[in-house]
Amino acid sequence: xxxxxxxxxxxxxxxxxxxxxxxxxxxxxxxxxxxxxxxxxxxxxxxxxxxxxxxxxxxxxxxxxxxxxxxxxxxxxxxxxxxxxxxxxxxxxxxxxxxxxxxxxxxxxxxxxxxxxxxxxxxxxxxxxxxxxxxxxxxxxxxxxxxxxxxxxxxxxxxxxxxxxxxxxxxxxxxxxxxxxxxxxxxxxxxxxxxxxxxxxxxxxxxxxxxxxxxxxxxxxxxxxxxxxxxxxxxxxxxxxxxxxxxxxxxxxxxxxxxxxxxxxxxxxxxxxxxxxxxxxxxxxxxxxxxxxxxxxxxxxxxxxxxxxxxxxxxxxxxxxxxxxxxxxxxxxxxxxxxxxxxxxxxxxxxxxxxxxxxxxxxxxxxxxxxxxxxxxxxxxxxxxxxxxxxxxxxxxxxxxxxxxxxxxxxxxxxxxxxxxxxxxxxxxxxxxxxxxxxxxxxxxxxxxxxxxxxxxxxxxxxx
Ligand code: UD1
Ligand code: MG
Numbered sequence: 182x183x184x185x186x187x188x189x190x191x192x193x194x195x196x197x198x199x200x201x202x203x204x205x206x207x208x209x210x211x212x213x214x215x216x217x218x219x220x221x222x223x224x225x226x227x228x229x230x231x232x233x234x235x236x237x238x239x240x241x242x243x244x245x246x247x248x249x250x251x252x253x254x255x256x257x258x259x260x261x262x263x264x265x266x267x268x269x270x271x272x273x274x275x276x277x278x279x280x281x282x283x284x285x286x287x288x289x290x291x292x293x294x295x296x297x298x299x300x301x302x303x304x305x306x307x308x309x310x311x312x313x314x315x316x317x318x319x320x321x322x323x324x325x326x327x328x329x330x331x332x333x334x335x336x337x338x339x340x341x342x343x344x345x346x347x348x349x350x351x352x353x354x355x356x357x358x359x360x361x362x363x364x365x366x367x368x369x370x371x372x373x374x375x376x377x378x379x380x381x382x383x384x385x386x387x388x389x390x391x392x393x394x395x396x397x398x399x400x401x402x403x404x405x406x407x408x409x410x411x412x413x414x415x416x417x418x419x420x421x422x423x424x425x426x427x428x429x430x431x432x433x434x435x436x437x438x439x440x441x442x443x444x445x446x447x448x449x450x451x452x453x454x455x456x457x458x459x460x461x462x463x464x465x466x467x468x469x470x471x472x473x474x475x476x477x478x479x480x481x482x483x484x485x486x487x488x489x490x491x492x493x494x495x496x497x498x499x500x501x502x503x504x505x506x507x508x509x510x511x512x513x514x515x516x517x518x519x520x521x522x523x524x525x526x527x528x529x530x531x532x533x534x535x536x537x538x539x540x541x542x543x544x545x546x547x548x549x550x551x552x553x554x555x556x557x558x559x560x561x562x563x564x565x566x567x568x569x570x571x572x573x574x575x576x577x578x579x580x581x582x583x584x585x586x587x588x589x590x591x592x593x594x595x596x597x598x599x600x601x602x603x604x605x606x607x608x609x610x611x612x613x614x615x616x617x618x619x620x621x622x623x624x625x626x627x628x629x630x631x632x633x634x635x636x637x638x639x640x641x642x643x644x645x
Contacts, residue, residue: 182237193227200224207280217280218460222467225273229471232265237482247483251541251548251609258481261341263488266468267334273464274327281460318368322457325364326498333357333494337487351409354490358404361498362397372396375639400501408493410516413523414596416538418480419613422473424620425492429462431512431624432499454503465495478610511627515620519596526594530565537593539601547606550579550592561588
C-alpha cells in the first residue's frame with residue numbers, strides 16, 4: 182500500500198531494538214517467560230504493523246479486497262489482513278517456546294547430572310537430554326493450541342478465498358478445534374462441573390456433576406460460537422479487532438487476579454493455566470493492536486473472516502485449555518446477545534440479506550439501521566410478523582407496515598443496528614467506540630459478578 186513513514190520507521194525500530202534487548206536479557210537470566218512474552222509481543226506488533234503496509238498491494242492483486250460500504254465513493258481496500266496477524270502470531274508462539282520452557286530444560290538436565298553451562302553452550306546436543314522431569318503435558322497444551330490455531334487459519338483463508346455461505350462456514354471452527362478437543366480427551370479428561378448450591382438439592386447431586394460426553398459437545402459449541410460470534414458482530418471499521426482487543430484485555434485482567442495478589446502464597450493452583458493464557462494473549466494483543474491501527478476508521482484494510490475465526494479460536498483455546506470456559510462466556514455477553522438477537526435471521530425465520538451492516542447515509546455521512554425488506558411474493562409468516570410488531574412496541578426492532586398492517590420491512594437484527602435504533606444516526610467511529618465501551622463495561626460487570634456474586638451460588642470463589 183505505502184512504505185513506512187520516517188516516524189513509523191524510527192518508532193518501530195526503537196521498539197524492536199528495546200524488545201530484542203529485553204529478550205537477550207531474559208535469556209541470560211534463566212528465561213523470565215513473562216518478560217520474554219512481553220518483548221516478543223512488542224516485536225510481533227512492529228512486524229505485523231509493517232507487514233500489513235508492505236503486503237496490502239499483493240493481497241489486492243490476488244483478489245483479497247473489498248469495498249468499504251460505509252464511505253462516500255468508498256474504494257477497494259485489502260481484505261483478509263488478519264492473515265498477517267495469524268501468521269506472525271503462529272511464528273511468535275514457536276519463538277517463545279524456548280523461553281517458556283528454559284527453566285524446565287535446565288532443571289531437568291541438571292537433575293540428570295549435567296553441567297548447566299555446558300548445556301547452554303550446546304554441549305547437551307551430542308549426548309541428548311534426560312527430560313524425565315520436563316512438564317510435557319504443558320508442552321502438549323501449547324502444541325495443540327498451535328495446531329488448533331493453525332487449522333483455524335487455514336479454514337479462515339478458505340472462507341475468505343471462496344466467500345462461503347453462512348450455513349456452510351458456521352461449522353468450520355468445529356473441525357479446527359478437533360486437535361484441542363482430542364488433547365483434552367487424552368490429557369485432562371475432566372468432565373465434571375460445579376453445581377450451584379441451590380440446584381444441588383433439586384438435582385439430588387453433590388458439589389460436582391459429571392457431564393461426560395456432553396462436556397465435549399459443550400466445548401465444541403464454544404469453539405463454534407467464539408469465532409462465529411465475532412464474525413457476525415462486524416461490518417463497521419475497527420469493530421471486529423476492537424472487540425477482540427477488549428475481550429483479550431478482560432481475560433488478562435482475570436488472569437492477573439489469579440497471578441498477582443501477593444496473598445497467594447503458596448501460588449494459586451490455577452496459576453499455570455492462567456500463565457498459559459497470558460502467554461497466548463500477550464502476542465495476540467501485539468498483532469491485534471497493529472491490525473487495529475490500520476483497520477480503525479477510516480479503514481485502510483479489512484480484517485477478513487480469517488481474523489475473526491483466529492481471534493475467536495484464541496479465546497476458545499485459552500478458555501478450554503485454561504479450564505475457565507464458563508468465565509470466558511461472561512466476557513462475551515454482547516456477542517451472546519447479538520447471536521440470540523440474530524437467530525431469527527440466521528435460522529431464516531426472517532429473511533437475511535448478504536450484508537446486515539448499518540446503512541451509510543451519504544447525505545449526512547452517518548450510519549442508520551439497515552433493513553431487511555419482504556417482497557409481496559415472499560411475505561413474512563403472520564406469527565413472525567406479529568412477533569416483530571410486538572418487539573417494535575418495546576423498541577427492540579424498528580419495523581414498517583403497509584396499510585393492511587403487514588410488516589414490510591424490519592431493521593436487521595444485529596446489536597449494531599439496534600444501537601442505532603436506540604441512539605439515532607451516528608458516525609461510524611462513534612458507533613464503534615460506544616459498542617466497545619459497552620463491551621468493556623459489561624465485561625467488567627461479568628468479572629465482578631464472577632468473583633463476588635459467585636459466592637451466592639457456589640460455596641467458594643475458586644480464586645481463594
Ligand atoms: C458478516 C455478517 C454480515 C455483515 C458482514 C460485514 C451475518 C450473518 N453476517 O458476514 O451481515 O455485513 O459480516 O463484515 O451477520 N465491510 C465494510 N466495512 C467494514 C467491514 C466490512 O464495508 O468495516 C464490508 C466490505 O465490503 C467487506 C465485507 O463487508 O468486503 C466483508 O464481509 P464478510 O466478512 O465477507 O461478511 P460475512 O462474514 O460473511
Ligand atoms: Mg466476516
